[in-house]
Amino acid sequence: MKTLILIAVLSLFFCGCARQNSTSLQDVAEELPVEVDMGEDESLTDDDFDDFDNFDDFDEGEEDEPDYYDPLEPMNRAFFAFNDKLYYWVLKPANYAYTAVLPYDIRLSLGNFVNNIAAPVRLLNNLLQWKIADAGVVLSRFVINSSLGVFGLADPALREFNLEPRPEDFGQTLGVWGVGEGIYFCWPVIGPSNVRDSIGFAGDVYAHPMVYYVEDYSVSAGYYVGSRLNLLSLNPGVYEDLKKYSLDPYVSMRQVYLDYRRHKIEDRATVQKNDNEL
């Protein structure tokens, strides 16, 4: 109960701070994270089907312009091939060993822990996108999971309070602000990206508390690799499926990446995903 009051007070305070123009307490109360449904309702608006208007599916005669810009394709393909080898030679065996050593529950807890630490990144980006209610949810989740969830190892915020994650990153923030994607990249190790998301990635690194507590870069890098490996262990087979069902995996992955990111920026997800899903 104490925690609940604390959350309520904190979010009130928080929302008050964030909304510089807020006039009344009622306004603020409306933004309380208790109303988890707000996000859901938004997904049911007419905007959900906006891309209906862009349906050029039936106009086969039209010259179909590509909706991506990939002038570095030869280089990207080389890195894609490198990542492919990295996956099968290094990541997959590493994941195999990791999965064998650590049971699923522990990997899930580690994933929760890693996600909980990164809460400031999501908080900042929700704020920057002016998603005040969602920012409140992020804050509530952080407070609940850090206390009741024992340092964020468990996710009682989702299980007991039904507060779903509100993942936002700086790449999405830039997209919401109207920054264009720029050219497509396939980075070695990191994988598919574009100019906007690459800048976003760098921005998120600086918003991550890790940077301020650990000066050694190798620790941060190790943390990144470890958290990625953990995420992979919780989502095995995503990349292999893509390869299995595609004729040109490079093109398929580029399309998946760009479509998925655009969708995230439009925020029309009908379901909020678990933090531990890819």
Added chain:
Amino acid sequence: MRIKAVFIFSLLLVFSVFGISIATSSTTPTEELKPTLDGIMAVITDPAYEGPVNKEQRRTIIMEIARKGFDFTMMSRIALGKDWKKIDSKQREHFQELFTKLLENAYIGKLEDYTGQVTKYEGERIKGKKAEVRTLVMNNGVTLPVNYIMVNSDSGWRVYDIKIEGVRLLRNYKAQFKSIVRKEKFDGLIKVLEEKNATFAQEGSQS
């Protein structure tokens, strides 16, 4: 005065509801999608067709159901884009056959992995000849939003694209086909399709 307003409002409401019911006197997209998906899942979960031994028979029955609910001609046409116009009817037929087989391997093959899934229908949206039916597929605690994009053809509403989290199956294949046709021409695409389908056939015989 107020009662009058309420009366007029309710009258309007009745008329609008009535009007809608006339406009969609035929079946709705969801009503047409549901039996297709239910039918496919019924065959997949049927113990009589279980396992790799029964794969061929199972797939034959599934595809019979799928052909009624999915518009594979439309899918083939869209996936090839403007290249569809450059090939003759015989090539089109051949391409459609190969692409349908690939979709079978990808979509039905994926469904076969998730035998414990539950599909929830979350609503639909119709715009002209197109409709989008939103579903939630729940499998082992994981929820995935799968949207079916349908077209109203002579034989009713039929699926021509599947959208998951903004990623559209057909658009993805279209991008791949385009890239392959540009480099290796249409014959090259046919060859790649045949090779890809062969890998699935092999997989079935091995397991």
